[in-house]
Amino acid sequence: MTALLRRSTALAIPLLLLLAVLTAGLGMAATGALAPAALVPASPLVTWGLPVVEAFHHLGLLLAVGAGGTAVLLLPGPSRREVTVLDPLRRTTVRLGAAGALLWALAALAQIPLGGLEATGAGTDLNVWDVAMGGALGRIQMGVAVFAAAAALCYLLARSTVLACWGLAFTGIAAGALGMAGHAGASLDHINAVNAMAVHLIAVAVWAGGLLVIALLAPRMPDAALATTIQRFSPWALAAVVALAFSGVVSALIRLSSWTDLFSTGYGLVVLAKAVGLIALAVLGALQRRRLGERLRFRHLALTEGLLMAAVIGASIALGRSAPPVPQAIPPVGDLKVLSLVGFLPPEQEFDPTTMFTLFQPDWVALALAAVMAGAYLLGAVRLARRGDKWPWHRTLAFVAGCVAFAWVMSGGAAAWGKFRFDAHMIQHMAMMMIVPPLWVLGGPVTLLSRAVSPRTDGSRGIREWVLAAVHSGYARVVSSPPLAGLIFAGSLVIFYFTPLFEMAMYHHLGHFLMTVHFLGSGYLFAWVLIGIDPATKPINPVLKLITLLVTLAFHAFFGVALVSATWLIAEGWYTDLGMYSLERLELIQVRGGTIMWAISEVPTVGYAIIVAVLWMKSEDRRARQYDRKAERDGGAELEAYNAYLASLRGEGGAPAPTSTASADSREDGAPGAAGDGRDG
Numbered sequence: 001m002t003a004l005l006r007r008s009t010a011l012a013i014p015l016l017l018l019l020a021v022l023t024a025g026l027g028m029a030a031t032g033a034l035a036p037a038a039l040v041p042a043s044p045l046v047t048w049g050l051p052v053v054e055a056f057h058h059l060g061l062l063l064a065v066g067a068g069g070t071a072v073l074l075l076p077g078p079s080r081r082e083v084t085v086l087d088p089l090r091r092t093t094v095r096l097g098a099a100g101a102l103l104w105a106l107a108a109l110a111q112i113p114l115g116g117l118e119a120t121g122a123g124t125d126l127n128v129w130d131v132a133m134g135g136a137l138g139r140i141q142m143g144v145a146v147f148a149a150a151a152a153l154c155y156l157l158a159r160s161t162v163l164a165c166w167g168l169a170f171t172g173i174a175a176g177a178l179g180m181a182g183h184a185g186a187s188l189d190h191i192n193a194v195n196a197m198a199v200h201l202i203a204v205a206v207w208a209g210g211l212l213v214i215a216l217l218a219p220r221m222p223d224a225a226l227a228t229t230i231q232r233f234s235p236w237a238l239a240a241v242v243a244l245a246f247s248g249v250v251s252a253l254i255r256l257s258s259w260t261d262l263f264s265t266g267y268g269l270v271v272l273a274k275a276v277g278l279i280a281l282a283v284l285g286a287l288q289r290r291r292l293g294e295r296l297r298f299r300h301l302a303l304t305e306g307l308l309m310a311a312v313i314g315a316s317i318a319l320g321r322s323a324p325p326v327p328q329a330i331p332p333v334g335d336l337k338v339l340s341l342v343g344f345l346p347p348e349q350e351f352d353p354t355t356m357f358t359l360f361q362p363d364w365v366a367l368a369l370a371a372v373m374a375g376a377y378l379l380g381a382v383r384l385a386r387r388g389d390k391w392p393w394h395r396t397l398a399f400v401a402g403c404v405a406f407a408w409v410m411s412g413g414a415a416a417w418g419k420f421r422f423d424a425h426m427i428q429h430m431a432m433m434m435i436v437p438p439l440w441v442l443g444g445p446v447t448l449l450s451r452a453v454s455p456r457t458d459g460s461r462g463i464r465e466w467v468l469a470a471v472h473s474g475y476a477r478v479v480s481s482p483p484l485a486g487l488i489f490a491g492s493l494v495i496f497y498f499t500p501l502f503e504m505a506m507y508h509h510l511g512h513f514l515m516t517v518h519f520l521g522s523g524y525l526f527a528w529v530l531i532g533i534d535p536a537t538k539p540i541n542p543v544l545k546l547i548t549l550l551v552t553l554a555f556h557a558f559f560g561v562a563l564v565s566a567t568w569l570i571a572e573g574w575y576t577d578l579g580m581y582s583l584e585r586l587e588l589i590q591v592r593g594g595t596i597m598w599a600i601s602e603v604p605t606v607g608y609a610i611i612v613a614v615l616w617m618k619s620e621d622r623r624a625r626q627y628d629r630k631a632e633r634d635g636g637a638e639l640e641a642y643n644a645y646l647a648s649l650r651g652e653g654g655a656p657a658p659t660s661t662a663s664a665d666s667r668e669d670g671a672p673g674a675a676g677d678g679r680d681g
Contacts, residue, residue, distance in 0.1 A: 023314025057107035063100020066209025068168030077459025098155035366410035380452035399443025437523035563594025
């Protein structure tokens, strides 16, 4: 019976591929994408070959993400102690992920020459590979292929869940990069289109990939293990459904002129069919969660979900090959040049301190991320309160304020003007590095996570265990050194602004995204090292913290002076392409940006210094209380031993040198942070 189930499960993959291709063909017929092009006749290899290659591409994506996530996060452990070595079931799952990632990489590579052939048309004498690599789409697909191949290599070499986790990370990067392909990469509202598409693809990969892999593994799993895996998968599936709905609405608002396009255009009808399919999938998923212990019912629901998901993926392929009702590209000429470069027009209001807080240029994904982070934190705090545990209100206030500040940084006045003016960008930059991260750090999110989420007892790792493992890893031990954290924090400014990297970040969405991630990450690392209350991997001398603070932020101020004194324009090509200001005005704006960096850095410096001093005093007070309690328990034995030792030095008797037990008493006192580090996490 088990062998029959395995054979039927294996036969389901070709069936799903065929259904996806057929649905893609029907969708392209409905949108008119199969009609011959008037200017550049398409080769039949492109018309029919690309949908097939994309179907294999999506299958590889689902297997790579689903298998990695299942092995790293979902499967139960083989024992009660923490196990990182792959057990037989995990090893099978990871190898399945390797096969999927390899298929994904090969399909991404195959799309490159087909994309070049689509651009040149049938019967061309041009090198289609060079044509494809000369465009952004070809380079994106090459990047996807590289990261998918890296994921396949990690999965193949994995002997532990750690390397498998790296493979999963590479698949996430590759899936996110796919958001810049297709209509999203050429969209008018570029930021929201790309971000929504990246969220959409990752959500589909998590949901459909997890379902597909669990269905493939079900014949090999005991009933209890299957029920546990499905139960752990359900919250991820629910989150993916919400993400799909959110990203779908954002994408529809960008590509449809009105809701009537859903019924009056072929593109809208395919979008509507896809939405109905996703709603049906959500309903089936809810039914599946109510049948955790029924293997037969799970197989029936999984098969039905798989067929619907294949049809939805086919509709997605058709939409990617079809032109939406709203044109997604603007020619970079005349008055439209600014719109084509940035994706939105500059605000009508003048740039001044007031408009920094009154303008709104929404980055919907960033707003949703801020809301999700704040909501998850509040949920954890409420869970502790219901359990009777105390959680300081000021930590909650700090973290939520950080989420509000993050939303403002990404969607407020600084974001509205950030790509048009260097001084507005510098306000956004300083907030990313020196306002948002300290507020998040003061909230102690890792400590809250470790207390609010129940630990796993079967040896596997969930989000809680992976976060704690990362915090206590050798890598965290290295980067949490104050001098290194300060070097990353300050040194990246020179590298970013005094090289072409800043200009590249203005032109390319990926560069802008990486810039945002780096500024937030380096700021968080710097704040965590100095004022973090989450547990550290090693004690940090408060004097070293203060020295690092003064040196780093002094360099920060000197960098502002260097910007003010610079005799050249930073990212001159970008600002001259925009054509909004004269060279003299751009020089004045750059001087103002350097002044802003110099001035704003002073306030966080004072705040950092005060908090470091307060945490230092609290650490000394806590150590004194620990010593007093120990003296009460043992009658001052350590003091008496030390006095006897001094007497022996004067020749009044013999006694061994006393051994300090402060660290042991610190452990008895229940402080998980390093002694003297000021961390009470």
